[in-house]
Amino acid sequence: VQLVESGGALVQPGGSLRLSCAASGFTFSRYFMNWYRQAPGKERELVAGISDDYGMTSYADAVKGRFTISRDNAKDTVYLQMNSLKPEDTAVYYCNARALKDYWGKGTLVTVSS
Secondary structure, three states: OEEEEEOOOEEOOOOOEEEEEEEEOOOHHHOEEEEEEEOOOOOOEEEEEEOOOOOOEEEOOOOOOOEEEEEEOOOOEEEEEEOOOOHHHOEEEEEEEEOOOEEEOOOEEEEEOO
């Protein structure tokens, strides 16, 4: 089983990034997919989730209206489009697959700074 995140970078406040998470080794379409983040000195927090069937989405209040989670079951990939980025969005972003088991990626660093 593998979850490989990509797309993290240094970006200026107000900028945008698109994170990707490529999955392999399990039946991707049957898993609820989440993006978490962990900022320095803080606990890991749930950012966004998308269901396995109808693609229903949910977001943390801090990112609602700025971030969009989506998935492509044909490509076994989940995305996180991040717009209007703020310095407080700086964190390592982790991909999570959840069903009967829980799988995690190793994370990708997003730094929002001028």
